[in-house]
Amino acid sequence: MEKRVVFRSSWLPWALIAPQVVVITLFFFWPAAQALVQSLQQSDAFGTSVEWVGFENFVNLWNDATYLASFYTTAVFSVSVAVVGLTLSLLLAVFADRVVKGALAYRTLLIWPYAVAPAVAGVLWLFMFAPSVGVVSYTLRKLGFEWNHLLNGNHAMTLVVMAAVWKQISYNFLFFLAGLQSIPKSLIEAAAIDGARPWRRFWTIVFPMLSPTTFFLLVINIVYAFFDTFAIIDSATQGGPGKDTVILVYKVYYDGFKAMDLGGSAAQSVILMVIVVALTVIQFRFVEKKVNY
Amino acid sequence: MRLKFSAVLFASLASLSAHAQTEIHFWHSMTAVNGEWVNDLAKGFNASQTKYKVIPTFKGVYDESLTAAMAAFRSGNAPHILQVFEVGTATMMASRKAIVPVGEVMKNAGVKFDPNAYIPAVAGYYTGANGQMLSFPFNSSTTVFYYNKDAFKAAGLDPNAPPKTWIEVAQAAAKLKASGHQCPLTIAWQSWTQLESFSAWHNVEFASKNNGFGGLDARMKVNSPLHVRHIENLANMAKQGLFVYKGRTSVPEPTFISGECAMITTSSGFYGNAKKNAKFDFGLSTLPYYPDVPGAPQNTVIGGASLWVMAGKKPEEYKGVAEFFNYVSSPEVQSESHKRTGYLPITMAAFELTEKSGYYKENPGTDVAPTQMIRKTTDKSRGIRLGNYVQIRTIEDEELEQVWAGKKTAKEALDAIVSRGNELIERFEKANSKN
Numbered sequence: 130m131e132k133r134v135v136f137r138s139s140w141l142p143w144a145l146i147a148p149q150v151v152v153i154t155l156f157f158f159w160p161a162a163q164a165l166v167q168s169l170q171q172s173d174a175f176g177t178s179v180e181w182v183g184f185e186n187f188v189n190l191w192n193d194a195t196y197l198a199s200f201y202t203t204a205v206f207s208v209s210v211a212v213v214g215l216t217l218s219l220l221l222a223v224f225a226d227r228v229v230k231g232a233l234a235y236r237t238l239l240i241w242p243y244a245v246a247p248a249v250a251g252v253l254w255l256f257m258f259a260p261s262v263g264v265v266s267y268t269l270r271k272l273g274f275e276w277n278h279l280l281n282g283n284h285a286m287t288l289v290v291m292a293a294v295w296k297q298i299s300y301n302f303l304f305f306l307a308g309l310q311s312i313p314k315s316l317i318e319a320a321a322i323d324g325a326r327p328w329r330r331f332w333t334i335v336f337p338m339l340s341p342t343t344f345f346l347l348v349i350n351i352v353y354a355f356f357d358t359f360a361i362i363d364s365a366t367q368g369g370p371g372k373d374t375v376i377l378v379y380k381v382y383y384d385g386f387k388a389m390d391l392g393g394s395a396a397q398s399v400i401l402m403v404i405v406v407a408l409t410v411i412q413f414r415f416v417e418k419k420v421n422y
Numbered sequence: 423m424r425l426k427f428s429a430v431l432f433a434s435l436a437s438l439s440a441h442a443q444t445e446i447h448f449w450h451s452m453t454a455v456n457g458e459w460v461n462d463l464a465k466g467f468n469a470s471q472t473k474y475k476v477i478p479t480f481k482g483v484y485d486e487s488l489t490a491a492m493a494a495f496r497s498g499n500a501p502h503i504l505q506v507f508e509v510g511t512a513t514m515m516a517s518r519k520a521i522v523p524v525g526e527v528m529k530n531a532g533v534k535f536d537p538n539a540y541i542p543a544v545a546g547y548y549t550g551a552n553g554q555m556l557s558f559p560f561n562s563s564t565t566v567f568y569y570n571k572d573a574f575k576a577a578g579l580d581p582n583a584p585p586k587t588w589i590e591v592a593q594a595a596a597k598l599k600a601s602g603h604q605c606p607l608t609i610a611w612q613s614w615t616q617l618e619s620f621s622a623w624h625n626v627e628f629a630s631k632n633n634g635f636g637g638l639d640a641r642m643k644v645n646s647p648l649h650v651r652h653i654e655n656l657a658n659m660a661k662q663g664l665f666v667y668k669g670r671t672s673v674p675e676p677t678f679i680s681g682e683c684a685m686i687t688t689s690s691g692f693y694g695n696a697k698k699n700a701k702f703d704f705g706l707s708t709l710p711y712y713p714d715v716p717g718a719p720q721n722t723v724i725g726g727a728s729l730w731v732m733a734g735k736k737p738e739e740y741k742g743v744a745e746f747f748n749y750v751s752s753p754e755v756q757s758e759s760h761k762r763t764g765y766l767p768i769t770m771a772a773f774e775l776t777e778k779s780g781y782y783k784e785n786p787g788t789d790v791a792p793t794q795m796i797r798k799t800t801d802k803s804r805g806i807r808l809g810n811y812v813q814i815r816t817i818e819d820e821e822l823e824q825v826w827a828g829k830k831t832a833k834e835a836l837d838a839i840v841s842r843g844n845e846l847i848e849r850f851e852k853a854n855s856k857n
Contacts, residue, residue, distance in 0.1 A: 171853060174513050175520035176496045189849070195842075261605075261668070261682055279669055280827040367670060368816075370823040387485050388813045389492060389513070 161402065167395035174389040186396035195372055196380065196397075203376040206290060207354035214294040214301055214350055215343065221298070222305035223331070236306070243299035247357060251364030254292040278366065282373030285366045289374050292361045297353055301346050308342035309335065340420045348412055355405055377401050444474050446742045447501035449481040449491060451727070455694040456561070456763055463759070467749045474742035484510070484727065485812060491732070495520055500732040502743050505560060507727045511548065512634070512809045514730050515556055516854045522731045522740070524747065525554040530737070531744030539751075539769045543721060543795050547805040548728050557728040558747050561759075562766040563691035564722045564791050565611070565619040567710060569594075571703040573684040577601035584707035588655060591685065591710045595664035598684050605666040607659065610674040610688035611725070613818035615709070616656065617644050617839075618723050622803035623709055624648060625717035629847075634807040638851040642808075642843045645836035648715060653825060653832035660826045667826040670819045678704075689725055690791035693764025706787030708794055721797040723805045726765060766791055809850025814843045 136142045168186055172179040190196050221239060228235055242250070257265045258278060266276040278284040312335060320330050336343075359382040362368060368375035368383065375383075378401060385394030452460045457480060464476040481487035484507035494500045506514055514521060528535035537545050537555045544559045571581035577597045585591040595606035609615060621628035626648055631640035659665035666683065668674035678686040679699050687709060696704060711718045731743055749755060756772030759765065761781055767773040773792050776782065782789040808814060821839045824830040830838070 173517055173853065174492050175517045176492070177517065177519035193845075261677055261680075280667055280823060282827075369670065369820065370827060371820045371829070383816075384813075386489055388810070389489065390813075 164395045164398045164402070167391055168399045169392075170395075171392040182392065186392045187400075189393060190396055190400070195375075198372065199375050199377055199380055202286075202372070202374065203355070203378075205286065206293075206358075206374075206376050207351055209286075209290045210293045210297070210354040210358070211347060211350040213290065214297050215346055217294065218298045218301035219305050219339075219343075222302050222309055223335075225302070225306055226309045239302050240299045242295055243297075243303075245296065247296060247360035248364045250292050250296040251289075251361040254288060254295070255365045258288050278370075280370050282370055285370055285374050289358070289362055289365050292365055293354065293358050296361065297350060301350070304342050304346055305339065308339045312338045344412070344416060344420045347416070348409060351408060351412075352405060355401065377404075443472070444738055444742050446474055446476045446503065446739060446746060448476055448478045448503040448505075448729075448746075449487050449501040450478055450505040451482065451484045451487045451507070452480070452505075452561070453483075455698060456691070459759065459763055463750060463755070466755070467746050470749060471745065474745060476742075476746050495732065498734070500734070502732060502735055502739055503746075504730045504732055505727045506557070506730050508547070508725050508805075509811045509815060511557070511728070512807050512811055512850075515550065515807075516809065516850075520733055521556070522733050523550070523554050523556045524548075524558045524729075524731060525556070527731050527740050528744050528747065531741045533744040533748045535744075535748075539771060541766065541768060541770060541773070541792075541795055543797075543799050543804065544724055544766065544768055546799060547724055547807075557730045558751075559768050560729045560750070561691065561726040561763065562724045562728075562768055563689040563726040563764070564724055564766065564795055565615040565687060565709050566690045566722075566790050566794070567707045568678060568686050568688065568692070568696060569705050569707065570678070570681065570684045570700075571705050573598060573601075573603060573681070573702070577603065577684075581703070581705065584705055585685075585710060586708065587713050588652070588710045589712075592655070592659060592664060595659065595685070596662075599662075599664060603684050604663075605668075605677060605683040606663075607665045607685040608668045608674045608677055608683040609656075609665065610668075610672050610686060610692075612670070612822050613815050614689075614723075614725055615687040616652065616822075617649070617818060618806050619709060620649070620652060622721060622723045622799075622805070623711055623719050624715045625720040625800055625802050626715075627802050628806055629808055632801040633805065634809075634847075635801075635804060638809060638847075638854060640808060641847065642814075642840045645833065645840045648712070649836055650832050652712070653822070653836060657825050657828075657832055661828070665826075667823070690764050690766065691726060693788065694762060697764075706790045708790055717800075719794075720803045721799055722794045723803070724766070724795065760792075761785075761788075764788070764791070766795060770796075808843075808847055809854065810846040813846055814839075817842045817846075 169181060169183060170179050171182045171186070225232065225236055225239065245253070257263050258276060260266050260277045260279055269276045276284060278288045316334055316338075317330055320334055325333065356378055358376065359379045362374055362376060362379040363382065366374045368379055377397065381394050381397045381401065384390045384397065448464065450460050460478050464478045468475050479501070481490045484505075487504070488506055488510050491500055491504045500520075525535065525537070535555075537549065540559060544562050545555065548555055548557045548559055550556045567584065569584050574581040574594070577594075578601070579594055579597055585594045591607065598606035618628055621633075621644070626646060627633065627643045629640045629642045629644075631637045634640040656665055660667065668677050668683065672688065672692075674683070674686065675688055675692055675695070677683040678688075679696060681702060693706070708719065709722055729747070731740070751769060753769060753771040753775045756767055756769055757775045757779070760767040760772060760776055767776055773796065777789075818839055821830070821835040821842075825832055825835045
């Protein structure tokens with residue numbers, strides 16, 4: 130039997146969700162609708178003439194080989210950011226959960242990067258890895274490794290993935306830590322008494338118990354990698370070398386804000402929206418089945 | 423009662439002073455040494471008269487300030503004067519409803535304005551098809567070659583004989599490398615210095631229809647045998663470690679100032695920065711060329727920016743704009759600006775005034791940029807005017823990077839620039855021929 134609490138009043142539930150609806154409409158539905166409208170238009174840079182062009186912006190994208198290539202780049206980037214980010218932050222959270230002395234200081238330090246703006250994160254990592262003056266690239270060169278993200282696409286991708294992961298790690302860490310702390314100690318202690326080693330305890334008890342958190346973070350991280358990372362790309366590589374780090378959202382930003390092709394940029398946002406909606410649906414339908422709540 | 427009276431007095435005084443000075447907003451993209459220069463220009467103009475007050479505001483680098491102005495124009499808050507880089511020229515020219523041609527602003531204000539006073543390559547670049555000057559030449563630069571004299575000495579090269587041709591550059595680079603230099607040559611603004619200026623300097627077409635001056639249906643031609651030869655040559659130098667790629671736009675410039683790279687091709691506007699910050703003796707020379715190409719060297723193309731007047735302002739304000747332009751283009755102010763920044767003198771009178779003052783003799787090399795420009799231009803060397811050029815520059819960066827990384831041959835990359843660039847030009851042509 131499911132227990133449900135039902136409002137007797139007919140207007141109260143609407144009144145209660147009204148503020149939320151207003152916020153969502155203002156900051157999500159309205160801009161999204163605007164993007165939809167603009168994706169069917171072409172206008173000159175100053176907006177003095179606007180013309181309806183139907184699906185021409187989409188056709189142009191379809192015919193642009195470099196746009197299609199950027200799907201692959203985006204996939205590599207997003208999967209790397211999500212996998213590396215989640216693994217590292219889970220590791221850190223497990224360690225932080227065990228720390229007794231100075232736990233507060235340790236946790237605070239791990240949360241700091243979240244306060245850093247993406248563009249600043251990009252510049253920070255750029256400085257450390259700058260081929261001629263960077264601390265890290267200097268050390269790497271001493272070790273016999275020639276770091277050059279200006280010409281090596283893999284190096285450039287590594288650089289932006291590192292910056293993006295670093296930026297997001299605190300967020301993941303916080304959720305993992307909270308998830309870990311909500312696992313009843315009695316379960317783990319019982320397993321320990323039964324003779325399970327820490328490694329086994331982690332995989333058979335902790336990890337499954339964490340799965341709702343992991344699932345939530347997976348969705349959030351994919352969305353983050355898709356949408357929030359253009360500032361990192363812009364400040365660290367500008368999409369180079371070649372087009373090796375041009376992810377979809379960077380192209381949206383570049384075409385819209387640098388090249389002033391608002392129609393083309395809007396068409397790309399619409400495609401991006403569709404992709405993320407699709408990805409989220411897939412995640413909820415298939416991945417969620419494996420999640421124990 | 424007394425309080426009320428003083429309030430009224432205060433209000434009327436305030437409105438009086440607001441009425442007395444018309445404010446002219448000027449958005450620019452000049453930083454560091456050049457930013458101080460712009461502020462001083464406004465200060466000088468404001469002190470020279472009492473009717474107008476020019477307020478310069480830094481709005482980010484070139485593409486950022488252009489974007490900011492476009493957004494501001496859409497919401498009705500555009501500045502009076504906007505500094506736009508040369509790459510945005512075609513876009514501005516096509517936006518006839520958003521701008522007022524400078525020639526018209528000057529005529530309406532009754533300020534004497536002679537386009538023929540300007541250096542031909544500069545005036546030609548900003549003049550519309552009907553011969554009317556559309557924007558006001560402000561900070562024009564061109565591509566030059568800088569070299570580290572101390573490094574030349576250390577490598578056993580003559581510090582007073584800079585390499586003039588690409589063959590000599592390769593030889594000098596080899597000697598610099600042999601003496602232990604990790605980065606003999608680097609290149610800033612690669613598309614501007616190695617494709618655009620390179621084409622004009624050798625008097626070959628960058629694009630058909632006189633590089634776009636003859637119409638919107640121009641198409642790119644940078645995959646000619648000469649272009650392929652040059653990019654191949656640079657790719658070989660990169661392979662041997664003689665040319666080291668240090669990034670897009672002006673990013674490589676600090677590697678010259680730090681002494682890491684011994685030679686660089688970049689903007690003449692880099693002079694002020696190098697003079698202030700380089701801890702070594704450096705020299706300027708003309709852009710290298712291939713001596714076997716007939717007609718080379720011709721002239722180099724301009725870069726930098728010009729000032730555009732935005733539409734929708736009051737006549738009184740346009741008068742102030744005209745007065746300000748008049749002040750900035752006086753030979754004295756021009757000559758002073760030229761000496762301070764390394765940007766071109768823009769008018770012939772300013773160039774002659776600077777020459778007469780003995781400045782070029784005292785600062786050898788500073789006359790390189792003006793003399794590269796003060797020549798009669800040909801149809802192939804007047805400049806580049808292609809639509810969507812901001813994006814095409816990015817394409818050029820992307821493709822050239824593939825060459826330096828050894829992923830593409832020079833021919834493949836240049837072919838790709840032509841085909842990808844032409845697509846954008848075709849779209850611009852389509853969008854703007856409808857108007």
